Amino acid sequence: MRRARNRRSKSPPLVFLVLLVLGLLLIGYIDQTLREIHAADGSVVLVRDGDSLAIDRAELRLYGIDAPELRQTCADAKDEPWRCGEAAKSALSQIVSRGGLRCSPRVRDRFGREVATCRVNGLDDVGAAMLRAGFAVVFGTAPDGDYQSAETAARVAKRGIWQGGFMPPAEWRHQHPRPDGGHD
Template sequence: MKSKIWFTAAVYRKFWAPRLVIWARKITILGCLLLLISCQAHNQSVDNQIQVKVARVVSGQSLEVLGIGEQPTLISRVRLLGIDAPDLRQSPWGDEARQTLEQLIGDLETPVTLEFDVETKDTIGRTLAYVWRDEKLLNEQVIEQGYALFVGRSPNHKYDQRLERAQQWARLMGKGIWNPEQPMRLTPAEFRRRNL
């Protein structure tokens, strides 16, 4: 009986103890890495957001804002990421898209939060951003109300799934441009190409 106990203790010391130490080290390292990654993700989310005041809603996908950069009174053009709203000449949807975005923004004195993705400017110099107001993503709200299409633009894909779900819901519900009695026949991009 003593030899059996001794054998089990010896096996434990020689075989299991080193493996448990290795596993404990791996778990500790993994925990440290997860903590480090979560701290970095938190810092990135804070660094890639700014609060601005909206000066004017230009269209269903563009704003003029105050507060970007070093000059707080300089007006900058912002294009909402992930959406393509009807052109203002694309009646009646263009004007309805602009009015929808105006309603979502509400009081111009209350600041909105711009959240940036990988690429912060487009080819014509507009700032690209996700716009938040009262913890609601306005890009998503415009799509969900049926006044913009979801258009993913590489490399900015942070909220693509969320925006695509909003479009599916608007389409199912027949909202705005998806209204079966008065559907929008040309996408905004097609309309712009034909009416240059």
């Protein structure tokens, strides 16, 4: 007696693969839509890193602070590496997601970005909030003494990058230039 051949392929049917891909695309779209942040005027805000934003494609840097670069790592209290650059981006995203982002441009930097002080609902200064959270250091001439005291409070409390060792972001950029010559 002849045994019937199993005509089932060992690979999943094409319909299943198509449905899987469509499902993953839908999940990505929903996730992006839910995470979309808007400025007070309704403009879409993208958080680039811990001190840079794009508002409707206009690049903006927060005045008076310097946050770890996106690819930068720091050391925690046990001297273990952690992704402080990604954590700084996440902290800025959480602050900006409070809503009502309003920025006041002050100058342009050498990359053509507006350098601005920004506020959100419940916070008068996003830069000072990043310093207090320990995800930035004072950069250049800060707007007032509040910036230095916010950095000092984070350092004393060992918040964010102050929990262990870190390389100042400007020094890290100098030692890790981007291959494309761009800026972080």
